[in-house]
Amino acid sequence: MSLTEVVRFGVTAEILKKTEDSLREAGREGYELFVLWSGVQDEESFAVRSAHVPRQTSSRSRDGLLVRVEGEALHKLNVWLYEHGEQLAAQIHAHPQEAFHSDTDDTFAIAAQEGSLSLVAADFCALGLLHSSSAAFRLTPSGWFDAETPVTELIQVDRA
Numbered sequence: 001m002s003l004t005e006v007v008r009f010g011v012t013a014e015i016l017k018k019t020e021d022s023l024r025e026a027g028r029e030g031y032e033l034f035v036l037w038s039g040v041q042d043e044e045s046f047a048v049r050s051a052h053v054p055r056q057t058s059s060r061s062r063d064g065l066l067v068r069v070e071g072e073a074l075h076k077l078n079v080w081l082y083e084h085g086e087q088l089a090a091q092i093h094a095h096p097q098e099a100f101h102s103d104t105d106d107t108f109a110i111a112a113q114e115g116s117l118s119l120v121a122a123d124f125c126a127l128g129l130l131h132s133s134s135a136a137f138r139l140t141p142s143g144w145f146d147a148e149t150p151v152t153e154l155i156q157v158d159r160a
Helices: 013-028 071-084 103-107
Strands: 008-012 035-042 045-052 057-061 064-068 087-094 117-121 135-140 143-146 155-158
Touching: 008 013, 013 035, 013 045, 013 087, 013 155, 035 071, 045 071, 045 087, 071 087, 103 143
Parallel strands: 008 045, 008 155, 087 117
Antiparallel strands: 035 045, 035 087, 057 064, 117 135, 135 143
């Protein structure tokens, strides 16, 4: 199976809250942060089982914000994914204003499998990830493109 087949990402309310809280906390300090979602695929659905906040370095300059996840942290994540039978499917971060996929987001993506999801929340996630101000992108052989499905339809929250 390929992530390109996935039309629905299911996430628990707990994982969504952890993701939003992490983005907002970094945003209060004026920084971006990556949260990564992993889980398992069942045909057209992907069940997000885990949210990861790997060790990362955030910086800001007059040119903007930058966040980097070093190779050692990525290796540790890959070992964890293997040991737990999960695959990385999504990367999430927030921008200080509007949600878009920057050239840096395109070039230095962490989620690198075709069909991966990249969610970008506006205003450091002030209105939440599942708000119309957020944007969703999918990785294709030609690069990252607008998912063409609103975040609110692509991500479904298990409220149980």
